[in-house]
Amino acid sequence: MSEKNTxxxxxxxxxxxxxxxxxxxxxxxxxxxxxxxxxxxCYQCERCTNACPVSFYMDxxxxxxxxxxxLGWRERLLGSATIWVCLSCEMCSTYCPNEVAVASxxxxxxxxxxxxxxxxxxxxxxxxxxxxxxxLHRYGRVNELWLMNAFxxxxxxxxxxxxxxxxxxxxxxxxxxxxxxxLQLVPRRSKAIEEIKAVYRRQRGEVD
Amino acid sequence: MKxxxxxxxxxxxxxxxxxxxxxxxxxxxxxxxVEIDDWSCCGATAAHSLDEMMAVTLPARNLAMADKLGLDxxxxxxxxxxxxxxxxxxxxxxxxxxxxxxSDELQVHDMTRFAAEPAMIKRIKQRxxxxxxxxxxxxxYGCQMVRxxxxxxxxxxxNPQTLDRIADAVGAEVLDWSYKSTCCGASIGIGRKEIQDSxxxxxxxxxxxxxxxxxxxxxxxxQANLDMIQRGGxxxxxxxxxxxxxxxxxxxxxKNARHWFKLRFADPLPLLLARGVMK
Numbered sequence: 445m446s447e448k449n450t451x452x453x454x455x456x457x458x459x460x461x462x463x464x465x466x467x468x469x470x471x472x473x474x475x476x477x478x479x480x481x482x483x484x485x486c487y488q489c490e491r492c493t494n495a496c497p498v499s500f501y502m503d504x505x506x507x508x509x510x511x512x513x514x515l516g517w518r519e520r521l522l523g524s525a526t527i528w529v530c531l532s533c534e535m536c537s538t539y540c541p542n543e544v545a546v547a548s549x550x551x552x553x554x555x556x557x558x559x560x561x562x563x564x565x566x567x568x569x570x571x572x573x574x575x576x577x578x579x580l581h582r583y584g585r586v587n588e589l590w591l592m593n594a595f596x597x598x599x600x601x602x603x604x605x606x607x608x609x610x611x612x613x614x615x616x617x618x619x620x621x622x623x624x625x626x627l628q629l630v631p632r633r634s635k636a637i638e639e640i641k642a643v644y645r646r647q648r649g650e651v652d
Numbered sequence: 653m654k655x656x657x658x659x660x661x662x663x664x665x666x667x668x669x670x671x672x673x674x675x676x677x678x679x680x681x682x683x684x685x686v687e688i689d690d691w692s693c694c695g696a697t698a699a700h701s702l703d704e705m706m707a708v709t710l711p712a713r714n715l716a717m718a719d720k721l722g723l724d725x726x727x728x729x730x731x732x733x734x735x736x737x738x739x740x741x742x743x744x745x746x747x748x749x750x751x752x753x754x755s756d757e758l759q760v761h762d763m764t765r766f767a768a769e770p771a772m773i774k775r776i777k778q779r780x781x782x783x784x785x786x787x788x789x790x791x792x793y794g795c796q797m798v799r800x801x802x803x804x805x806x807x808x809x810x811n812p813q814t815l816d817r818i819a820d821a822v823g824a825e826v827l828d829w830s831y832k833s834t835c836c837g838a839s840i841g842i843g844r845k846e847i848q849d850s851x852x853x854x855x856x857x858x859x860x861x862x863x864x865x866x867x868x869x870x871x872x873x874x875q876a877n878l879d880m881i882q883r884g885g886x887x888x889x890x891x892x893x894x895x896x897x898x899x900x901x902x903x904x905x906x907k908n909a910r911h912w913f914k915l916r917f918a919d920p921l922p923l924l925l926a927r928g929v930m931k
Contacts, residue, residue, distance in 0.1 A: 497835050501847055529844065532697060533795035533835035538809065547800070551700060558702045568843035576698035577706070584692045586661045595842065610845055620883055624915050626666045634692040636713055643751060644709055 471516040479552045481545035486510040492536035492546045502526040503565075506536045506546050513549060522557040526550065528566035568605075571598050581641060584634030589627045592618070655766075656718040657685035658736065660729040660872075661693050667729075667872035669912035673896035674728050674763065680903045681775055685726070688717045696731035696796075697839045700738070708748045711739035715760070716752030724759040726766055728896075730797035730871035733762040737803045762797055762804075764870045764895060768814035773821045781904040783823025786927040789893075790827050790864040791815035792855065794874040795835040809833065818895050819868050822902035829862040831855055838873040852881050859890055865923055866891045868898060883917035891920030906930055 476483050492506040493499045504512060504524045512521050521527065527550055536546035557564060564570035575595045579586055592614070596602055605611040621627050663671035678685050691714050700707035715736060718725040727733045737760055742748055744756070766772065793812045801809040812832055819826045837851035855878065859867055867890055869875045878892045900909050901924070909930070913920050924930040 497837070497851055498840075498847055501844070529840070529847065531795070531835050531837060531839055532700070534799035535795070535835070538799050538801065545800075552704070554701050555704055566843065569840065572843050573698040573701045577695075577702060580693050580695060580698070580710075585664065586693050588665045592842070613845065617880065617883075620917070621666070621880075624917070626668075626915055628665045628668070632661075632664050634690050636690050636692045640692060640709055640713055643713075644706060647705055647709065647748065 471518050472514050475513055475549060475552060479545060479548045481549050482542070483510055483513050483544060483549060485542040486514070486540075486544050487542065489541060491539050491541060492544075495535040495539045497533065497535065498529055498531060501529050506550070509550060509553070510544060510546060513553075518556075519562065521553050522560055522562040523565055525565040527554045527557055528564055528569040530554070568601065571595070571601060581637060583631045584637030584640075585632050587628055587631035589629065590631045653682070654684045654686060654723050655726045655761075656721045656723040657687050658691055658694075658714055658718065658725060658727040658732060659687065660727060660732040662729055662731075662872035662876075666876055669915050670728065670872050670875070670894050670896065672908070673894055673900055673912060676905060676908055677767075677896045677899045677903070680779055680899070680905070681772070686721060686723060688714055688721070688725075691717065694732045694735040696735045700735070704742075705748055707735065708739045708742045709750060711736045712743060712750045712754065713752055715740060715743075715754045715758060716750075718760075719754050719758045724761060726761045726763050728763040728870065728872075730762065730794055731873060733760065734796040734804060736760045737805070741803055762870070764793075764797070764814040764818065765806075767895070767899075768817045773817060776818070776821050776899060776902070780822060780902045782902060782929070784898060784902055784927075784929050785823045785825070787824040787923075787929065788827060788863060788865045789819050789824045789868050790829045790859050790862055791819055791832060791868045792836075792859075792874060792878075793833045794869065794871045795833060797871060798833045815868055815870060815895055819898060822898055824898065827862050827864055829858060829864070831858045836874045836877045838877040841877065848877070849881065852877055856882070856890055864890065865927075866893055866920065868893050868895050870895050879917050885918060889918035891916065891918045891923055893920065901929060 472483060488507055488511065490507045496506050499505050502525060504526045509521065509526060530550045532547055532551060534547045540546060572595055575598060576591060579591050579594055659671055692710060695707050695710040699710055727736060740760060743754060793815060798804055798806045798809045798812050806812055816826050835851060836855055837848040841848040867878060869892055875892050875894060882889045897909060897912060
């Protein structure tokens with residue numbers, strides 16, 4: 445890196461090497477800075493992937509996520525199914541021998557993907573999260589029935605559900621829940637949400 | 653003794669029976685629960701998935717309201733507990749700024765750990781009128797209550813013991829198994845049903861292999877998930893109890909329990925009748 449490291453026998457001074465993260469604009473340093481996870485410490489032992497209950501359904505396995513971040517492969521990560529399939533069950537972070545906060549990294553990537561222009565690979569999961577937040581902002585609390593109703597009215601959701609046969613299953617489940625009297629028809633509200641939203645706007649730097 | 657209580661959205665919706673059993677149990681134990689004024693949703697799991705700032709701000713107000721009451725906070729939902737603790741930690745680290753005052757002394761307990769304290773176990777044993785002997789149970793904690801240990805404060809996150817201690821105190825036979833804190837996949841059920849099913853069915857299969865006749869949980873999402881998948885299961889079902897229902901049964905409050913059990917797909921009544929716990 446510096447001239448000190450060049451062997452004395454070398455006549456011409458070597459061109460200074462640029463290490464990953466040296467300029468502090470690499471994906472690695474950005475995510476390390478924002479999450480506080482020591483991603484550089486990963487030595488690819490794959491313990492995270494072995495602990496993960498859903499790694500089977502992931503296209504980029506948890507240990508590969510860490511490697512991808514080290515290599516700066518942003519697009520591949522944000523366009524992966526992994527970031528949406530992850531359950532945030534924190535098995536990976538808990539069992540990492542180097543205390544790499546894998547789940548926080550995946551969660552942060554999900555945050556990044558949501559604010560990016562890259563289309564989510566698991567569209568339904570992404571739309572569901574978004575609908576949840578919209579409902580939450582409307583009522584302050586979340587009601588299962590109204591949430592599902594709002595979710596089904598999102599563009600393309602019903603079509604996709606009919607195609608996969610999920611709609612039939614869901615209607616049967618809904619009926620069973622209705623018969624048991626488990627569904628709450630009228631959503632409960634919390635007035636506090638207006639106050640929280642105002643705080644939130646200020647944090648974002650928006651002027652009321 | 654008084655505590656502030658954060659129920660969470662599930663306890664107003666599909667887990668209304670849980671909220672009733674919580675209230676009943678704490679009445680029996682002689683502890684007053686003060687519901688936090690105008691509480692709002694904690695945002696799990698959508699808020700932290702899409703926007704961490706929101707995930708800190710949403711629980712922060714609830715924390716502030718609990719702080720205003722000057723009481724320690726207890727919550728019965730594992731997800732809410734996790735999010736509240738997460739928010740508390742981020743605010744302590746000063747990662748985000750909120751206008752509400754939250755003192756450092758505010759304690760957020762999850763209900764199981766509170767009820768498994770030695771003093772509470774003693775109280776439970778004093779109030780017990782009927783031991784649930786003969787019931788073979790496994791305790792299932794789920795992921796959000798114990799992990800990540802840095803946030804939840806569980807030292808025994810690999811083999812948590814709180815529910816085991818409670819079930820043991822009321823005289824049930826608690827079996828050891830390896831899936832105590834394996835995720836049940838409830839958060840992914842809408843969108844990727846097959847993933848949820850594979851995780852939940854494995855849990856049920858392993859519980860059966862262990863020789864359990866019922867599962868004890870404390871998380872409303874785990875309960876809904878494990879219970880709903882067993883609808884149409886006929887006689888060969890594994891009832892899924894909230895730990896508060898076990899306590900209610902031990903306190904001899906059959907009338908209430910019968911009422912709550914009507915909301916179940918995996919009906920626990922046949923098991924309880926066969927073991928002579930209920931008549």
